[in-house]
Amino acid sequence: MAIYKKSIIIFLFFTFFNYCFSQDVIELNDSNFENLTQLSSGNTTGSWFIKFYAPWCSHCKAMSKTWAQLATELKGKINVAKIDVTLNSKTRKRFKIEGFPTLLYFKNGKMYDYKNHDRSLEAFKNFVLETYKNARASEPPKPLNYMDILKDFLNETFQNIDRIYKYAFPSLAVLVSVSFLTGSIFSLILLKFCCMKSGASKVAKKKD
Known part of the structure; x- marks a missing residue:
């Protein structure tokens, strides 16, 4: 009985822990995307690291916990967000999203594509803090x-x-x-x- 209670407590703890982590990831959609990110006006709301994903994508699911941890660690410094492009076709078409997950970093009016296959927490942090400078910068596409x-x-x-x-x-x-x-x-x-x-x-x- 004691083991059973202990298992329930551990389960509830991790559920609450994951819930708290996930709250730091900003959920974007077609309606709020431009209003929150301000990409077309030069990132006036700060830098954004966005995951464009599909719910059925196994790679997207595998990195969910890491993405939540990244959002928590960078909270107040860099906005970490996600958008389900299967439900938000306008944004998918705007950025021409074809593969999942697509990870784009927006900083100072420029867009950087994360193409590294390393999807660890340290790799993500290193990219947005330093190595994005080595990636090709491009102009974010305007809203459709x-x-x-x-x-x-x-x-x-x-x-x-x-x-x-x-x-x-x-x-x-x-x-x-x-x-x-x-x-x-x-x-x-x-x-x-x-x-x-x-x-x-x-x-x-x-x-x-």
């Missing part, structure tokens, strides 16, 4: 405007049409061909059967 969204929508529509034409149309053509061939064979069999029946009737009449 209505024309960008419309253009993106049209591109996706035409891509879908193209995919339908490439994959569905040949399948449809095969289906039509098979149906036509099957129908033709069935018609020939039916015609032959009718002719045989008609011939048999004529022979019977002649005998009469």
